[in-house]
Structure formats: C-alpha cells, structure tokens
Amino acid sequence: MQNAPAASPPTAHGHGPAQPLSARRSGPISGRMRAPGDKSISHRALIMGLLATGRTHIEGLLEGDDVLRTAAAARAFGAHVERLGPGRWQVDGAGLGTLLQPLEPLDFGNAGTGTRLLMGVAGGHGLTATFDGDASLRKRPMRRIIDPLILMGAEVLSEAEGGRCPVVLRGTPDPAPIEYRTPVPSAQLKSAILLAGLNSPGRTTVIETEASRDHTEKMLAFFGARITVTPDGEHGRKIVLEGRPNLRARDVVVPADPSSAAFALVAALIVPGSDLVIEGMIMNPLRIGLLTTLLEMGADITEIERRIEGGEDVADLQVRTSRLRGVDVPAARAPAMIDEYPVLAVAAAFAEGETRMRGLSELRVKESDRLAAVAAGLDAAGVTNRIEGDDLIVTGSGKVAGGGKVATHLDHRIAMSFLVMGLASQAPMTIDDSSMIATSFPTFQPEMARLGAAFSGDAS
Ligand code: S3P
Secondary structure, three states, X not given: OOEEOOOOOOOOOOOOOOOOEEEEOOOOOEEEEEOOEOHHHHHHHHHHHHHOEOEEEEEOOOOOHHXXXXXXXXXXXXXXXXXXEOOEEEEEOOOOOXXXXXXXXXXXXXXXXXXXXXXXXXXXXXXXXXXXXXXXXXXXXXHHHHHHHHHHOOEEEEEEOOOEEEEEEEOOOOOOOOEEEOOOOOHHHHHHHHHHHOOOOOEEEEEEOOOOOOHHHHHHHHOOOOEEEEEEOOOEEEEEEEOOOOOEOOEEEOOEOHHHHHHHHHHHHHXXXXXXXXXXXXXXXXXXXXXXXXXXXXXXEEEEEEEEEOOEEEEEEEEEOOOOEOOEEOHXXXXXXXXOHHHHHHHHHHOEEEEXXXXXXXXXXXXOOHHHHHHHHHHHOOOEEEEEOOEEEEEEEOOOOEOOEEOOOOOHHHHHHHHHHHOOOOEOEEEOOOHHHHHOOOOHHHHHHHHOOEEEOOOO
C-alpha cells in the first residue's frame, strides 16, 4: 500500500461568516428551470469512477460543496480526478482492491452521503482513513455504518462519543460476506454495506424493510457488477451483490436533482400567478414522494414530457399556483421523500386544513434535527404546528403571516425551505445563514431570482 497526496481541503469544523438572507412576497414564479445535477448520483458517479479501472466521464455533476468533498476524497484514495468544464469531470480510477491510503484526515464538510459511502469503500480495503467534517456532520450518527463494517472485519481505531466523527477506520482487505437487515430505511447505510461488499470474496446481501433510493444498485450494475434486487415483504427489497467484480469505467450523465427542484416546485404552487416548467425532474418512484403528496393536496402539476436521462426516468413538469388542502402523509412514504419534508411543511402551511406527516424519526439525524428546526421555523412564521411522537402536524389556513427569523443550524434544506416560504408570506422571512445552500444548490439564489423570487441581503 502506498500513500497518496492528501487532497482534502484543510480541516474546518465550521464555515465562514454567517450570511443572513431574506425573501419577500414576490411576483409570479414563472419560466423554465432545470435543477442542478442530482447530489446522490453525483457522489456515486465519483465513487464508482474511483473504484473502476479506466477513465469515467461524468456530465452534469453537481458542483456543490458536498460533492467537491467526495471528489477530493476520491483523489486521496488514489483516483485522478479532473474538472474539464462546467459539470464535466473525468475520473481515472484507482481500481477496486488497489486504493491508496489517504495521507491526511478526510474532511467531508457537511456531507453525510460522502462520509458514509466512502466509509463503506474504506471498510472493505486494507487501509486506514480518518473521516471528519463540520459541526453538523460531527453530530450525526455513524454507528449505523460502523456496525456492519465491523461484522465484515473492519476496525474502529477511534471515534468521538456516541460513534460520531472524527472516526478513524481501519478497513479489511478481505471483507467477510454478510447478510444484513438494515434497522433504518437508509440508502446511505445500504450503499456503505454494498460498497464494502464489492471487495469481498463472497456474496453480500442487504435486506431493507422499506425500499430506499436505489441509485447505488443501478450504478453498480451499470459499471459491470453482478447485483440482483428482488421485492421483500410489502415495501422492502433484498439486494444481493457478488464480490470482486471487474468494474469498468463508464460515461455517466447526471440527471437533475428532484430534491433541489422541490424548492422551485413549491414556490410556484404558493406564489400567486405562477406558471413554471421544471425540466428533467427524476421520476424514480423512490424519489417522488413529494410529488405524490402535492398531487394529493390538489397541486396543479402536469407531466409534459417523459424520457430517459442518465438511466433514470425523467419528466418535464408544468406547475401552476394551486389551492392546496391538508393531507395525511403515510410513514411508508418517508424514504421516497426524506429530504423533502421541510419544503412540504412550507406547502402545508399555505394549504387549508391539517397536514399530518407521519414517521419522521430519521429527520432528527439529518444535517440538523430537521423536525425541531422545521417546527421552530413554522413557529417563527406564525404557523400552527405541533410534534406528536415522530409526526409533524401543520395546520394551514391558506396564508402565512411570516415576519420571523429562522435558525438554519448549518442545514441547506432548512435555509431554502424558509426562503421559499418568504416568497408568499405576508411579511418577509429571514434566515440566519444562507451559506450552506452551496452544499447542494449553489445557484439557488440567482436561479430563483431569475424566475421572479425577491431576495435581499441581511434584513435582520
Ligand atoms: C442519500 C440518502 C438519504 C438522504 C441524503 C442522500 C443518499 O439519507 O437524506 O440526503 O444519497 O443515499 P439516508 O440514507 O440516511 O436516509
């Protein structure tokens, strides 16, 4: 094993100065927009490029901070990663089984996905790596990833209290084949096990009771791995991966991120007079829980063209301002819209009647405790809401007073959700820090402004 030059940015556990931002009642949100590249697929494209032999080309890569951290980590593991132009990247793989040991701690910033997926990769290789990130990442549970990796033969040399980052992981060059039933419906957990299992001499099986997003499975198959996915129980899946495949470099096209498109979609629904076309929205059933829910709420959304992009079903959607009504969102839908609850809560605030979102325990361990952050943001805006167990209940009256200041807790989706609220509330909404938006949607502010959104700098 050799050392590779470290490529991570210097370790920083916070970020630059906070950048407050306000959004105020806007004219219609209209025109056409395409969200940036899907974050989940962007991370995976770089990781598969690292593990394959040969040169992988990626088009439409999300150039958000989270993904750039994964690119830096891929370099530290021995890939040659180069940016050719906007969204165009190439990766010369280090190759499965022949990764290098990073020289320095890997700083993943705010990115849980990069951290957890690469923990899986490292856990299945004979190397030691340190995983760290910002104050938000340092609060997130890593035990769920570490536990199966230990079963496969990896070791934790050190970790912060409660199984948190910084984590020093010593991987195994011969990961044991395991069968693992995931205790939480997490695509990050499933992916970490599969990525560790790639270098196993045997067969790795992951069973999930509730199916989570399947981009890892699709991309593994695309790069040449033998993987089968079969239904298991009412909502679950069983995934079986044969170890030590010959992974060949491929060209990857990254479709637009439905979790980013969600902000423009909800803005168009709640701002009067809006008529927006959202291009290339991923229609993967494991990502469109928000769309299903909004349609149930009475949203005027029409699919105008469906096609395949980058191996995913995508569609252009026409969205017009709608009178929304409250609905009951079943817990089983959570994995298909796990990142969309904050912006759904905003839509619910503008709806008439009660919206109950069930089974949100996983929201407590995202970039922030999103359940608490959403409830506090709704309080600040004068929206009636309550938490009962793991359910969030929002009582809308068709309009929102607004005027509050929202604490974002280093969470990009809390930031964007409450800015969207401000575009239609009576008084502006202010967020304490917009800088984290760059982790997933660096062009959010100019892009939304182009469509008609009114923002202004610190109005606190
Ligand atoms: C992701 C999975 C989800 C999601 C995250 C991205 C992924 O996390 O919240 O933003 O790319 O696999 P969990 O798998 O922990 O639910």
